[in-house]
Amino acid sequence: MQSWRRRKSLWLALSASWLLLVLLGGFSLLRLALPPRPQPGASQGWPRWLDAELLQSFSQPRELPEDTASPPQAPHGGSCNWEACFDTSKCRGDGLKVFVYPAVGPISETHRRILASIEGSRFHTFSPAGACLLLLLSLDAQTGECSSMPLQWNRGRNHLVLRLYPAACPRTFQLGQAMVAEASPTVDSFRPGFDVALPFLPEAHPLRGGAPGQLRQHSPQPGVALLALEEERGGWRTADTGSSACPWDGRCEQDPGPGQTQHQETLPNATFCLISGHRPEAASRFLQALQAGCIPVLLSPRWELPFSEVIDWTKAAIVADERLPLQVLAALQEMSPARVLALRQQTQFLWDAYFSSVEKVIHTTLEVIQDRIFGTSAHPSLLWNSPPGALLALSTFSTSPQDFPFYHLQQGSRPEGRFSALIWVAPPGQPPLKLIQAVAGSQHCAQILVLWSNERPLPSRWPETAVPLTVIDGHRKVSDRFYPYSTIRTDAILSLDARSSLSTSEVDFAFLVWQSFPERMVGFLTLSHFWDEAHGGWGYTAERTNEFSMVLTTAAFYHRYYHTLFTHSLPKALRTLADEAPTCVDVLMNFIVAAVTKLPPIKVPYGKQRQEAAPLAPGGPGPRSKPQAPAPDCINQLAAAFGHMPLLSSCLRLDPVLFKDPVSVQRKKYRSLEKP
């Protein structure tokens, strides 16, 4: 009886265990046996075929066709692309040479000035036979300035028809193989890589210089409207969309909140500017927004964005689909401050680099075409899309961004750790032995170049120096000083006058500072410019003031790129001006660097200054090169040629960290800078 009961409990335990096993195991087995039904919502994916390995490749080597010679043809004969319609063989040698058809009959002032501007540029040639590009200006139809078919037309081959203003001439003759540069061409008629899309310029667009961007601060002012909307009749309306979805289809107006709309005639003051994409005229709003630093938001533009071939518009504008207004609005509201900051700054850079004047627009057009001809030696995208822009960063200098002073941060590179000293010896022409020794004493000095620029014969003996010394026999012109000599291999140049006097310690410290600011000029002696109310013009002085805007190039560090810029990008007239008025060359060099960097130069301490800086005796130039009576005309001529005043003032000087601090001299690295 008892054993039976025992056996019963044993059986009970056993069967309970079995039940558990069946329950647990059964489920698993069930799962193994039957593949699960696709559950709703669970992703099923592309099947893994059992015989996937056996599938044939899409192309079998044997079936590849033999080469055939005929290149793909244009579908409708009339269309053109770069390879088919442009003859680059005419552009051998020194790049793009442009011939402009002279105007026939009476022309407007604008037309005349545009012609003059092109003729003054480095691209221009007077010979149509030697030109690689023939430019036909097609200006305003209303003034009747439409040209007939020119003589060398040749079916339009290697021609560029420049239609600067929207109301340009009707096409009175077949354009044939000519390229067209026109304002906001429609996407359908635009031939990418062949035509050039121009901005839609207002009639009163300045020819040269141009108004600077409106942005006065990097980040948007707190409380500024999020959106500005273009109005039909011109002007802008700002809408504070807040958090509610308030699209631009007029609903905001019907439902006005407090302080919601505000009409503005000229430039919008908002973070984003909404521009409809349909009408090409909207492109003029696009330019306004750029200038105002208001990020353009283009809704499905039917026109090609200006210079889209080279400008990366995704960095400065937002091209969105007009069919998704709420999504676009939400995206704008949620956009990170970092992106807004970057977009805003880019609008200003682009405006200033390529759009602010008619001259810049024309030069950009020619630069785009030159880049097509140059092929591998064209501007890399970085040079087009970051300051100072492709018009100021010449690809003839280099195609490697590290060679320029502007892109070290983006490239993760650093300027070279050595410099070349370039000593200009003007009359009376004494070999600057002391100066050579002082400069050669610097551990950073790579070489010394003496530019012998006077009538006296070259001395046959030069001092022994630790670094190579080269003597160049110059042409006795001041502009020689800024010629890009191929012997200069270092990034930095220390430009000197034979009469300058510097100590090794001064040179060392200044070079160290320059390495932190390789795009600026770092100098010892300064000039400052001012607006002269009495004469209604600019003036400048060498007197010591609390501010300065120029450094003398008779003792200054700067990047060798500025020699290339001085020699190859300046209009010849300006270089001639410098040759005729030697004191002007300092101003000119400072103008160039300031126009490129938009920053003032840097001043470093200069030991001997106190002794001589006292009263600047008129007409009594000391032993060192002081600007003789400053030529005020020079600065005004330059300001006119540049179209604006690029100089900026600085109120600081960079000194060694312990400069004149009450601490033991033994601790100081640059103690000799403090000697009286």
Next chain:
Amino acid sequence: MCASVKYNIRGPALIPRMKTKHRIYYITLFSIVLLGLIATGMFQFWPHSIESSNDWNVEKRSVRDVPVVRLPADSPIPERGDLSCRMHTCFDVYRCGFNPKNKIKVYIYALKKYVDDFGVSVSNTISREYNELLMAISDSDYYTDDINRACLFVPSIDVLNQNTLRIKETAQALAQLSRWDRGSNHLLFNMLPGGPPDYNTALDVPRDRALLAGGGFSTWTYRQGYDVSIPVYSPLSAEVDLPEKGPGRSFALEATFCVVLRGARLGQAVLSDVLQAGCVPVVIADSYILPFSEVLDWKRASVVVPEEKMSDVYSILQSIPQRQIEEMQRQARWFWEAYFQSIKAIALATLQIINDRIYPYAAISYEEWNDPPVVKWGSVSNPLFLPLIPPQSQGFTAIVLTYDRVESLFRVITEVSKVPSLSKLLVVWNNQNKNPPEDSLWPKIRVPLKVVRTAENKLSNRFFPYDEIETEAVLAIDDDIIMLTSDELQFGYEVWREFPDRLVGYPGRLHLWDHEMNKWKYESEWTNEVSMVLTGAAFYHKYFNYLYTYKMPGDIKNWVDAHMNCEDIAMNFLVANVTGKAVIKVTPRKKFKCPECTAIDGLSLDQTHMVERSECINKFASVFGTMPLKVVEHRADPVLYKDDFPEKLKSFPNIGSL
């Protein structure tokens, strides 16, 4: 089991009564049950290894078993490709709806075999590459199996090679897809277009509005901004894993440049092989649209020579400087790695391009597409890159962090309020246990004074981007810095205007590498160099407040709050890392002699404090993964500082005095 144990204990009498046979039987039974239970348990807790091999939840089928669809001879044929198609005309963007992740959803039609009325198949069902391509899409984030939520449709009809299909029937097969709708939002992949004798440069299959991702487009057939130009995949690359050892390819290895000539078709698989070998392709194929040219900058990785200039190739190549060649080789290799090397890479790049068109505000930038990783790592993109000197009139906002030193705070407020360019004063009251003084007790100053009360006593409160900050320039100042003169502060602001992307501060500090300890060391002695400025008195752009609060790497922000130290060092790291630039120290070093000014120099002299600060530098350097601080040997002084010049004519005479 418990029962059996009990039984065993109690039952010495029982066991002898049981036959050995029975005992073995029971033991075996128990063991089986036990083993079964263990096995089941393991199975339960180890399910992933079994399910993750996709074979378990995907049907195992053969390509030969797919359903057959008969296409009647008179079934509709789509229009030929519409050359005027653009995204805003031919693409139905409403299907993409709003997706918070800014990602399009892609649906793939199920695989079918199409036959004509006579049962003759229209094409090979699917090629190995197309199968791979669809698998890659299916495995990606873009994939959806919900046809109603899809924005882009990919037919499983394989049109990679036009030669393997019957054109009219394939077109009919396309037209009967369930969501065809004139082909809008449909994406076709084709690598070998055209056929003899004239070899069209785009797929000849009529496809109406469908997008075409094609290899070998010419300028005549490519619809800019609509089609996508893709590489012609080289089946060879899959077979030869190590190009370095591939015997048939030594031609590319030694060469710097490799010519890619137009064949019957414009797109050449050899381009892919050339890139793989790190050889710079010299493309001689007029009007060819290079792969992914919408986003890839081919100027950096190739040389394009017009056919009529073929004879000049040698001189063209010789004119390229060595440095540029090296960059091009690096770029070519990167393009291959990122966008050419597999069918998957090609498929995903294509979808990314289309995705970027639909969500342009979330698009990938030029640099992300084009810069090889080595450049991306080394480069700095300064958030304040525009050279811009802010107008003086804007002024600055002074932010004083305070806890309870009211008397000293009031003195700082009075001193700072004398600075001409001050536009607002913000007091961050970091003491939760005590209320700030009554309004009437505060010093009367000429600019608005705002008190912000914080929820917690945290150091990072000093760097919060308060809405009250209306100027771009911020002066962070401790509540005990009363030794700075008005001239010094005003001058500091002027210096900041010239360097708005830097920290411009008064007391400077230095980091040094301790060769003995093999780690970084903090230095506050009188040195010739400086790499940090203390934010007890420093000007900086308010954007850095945003960065400090929301974009500080790693756990640095919490670490600083927990240790109540080093917020200034963290700020120095942050700014140097994001701008790649050094700080600017302004004006001479001051001996802070007043007894209560302990914050800057007094505290720093404390030995443990120095150790802690050194620890901070080491900690931050490891979080940033680099040492971003830059050492310089200069400081900024007024132009005429200590010059022999009448003091009263100087703009900032009162500088450096005690």
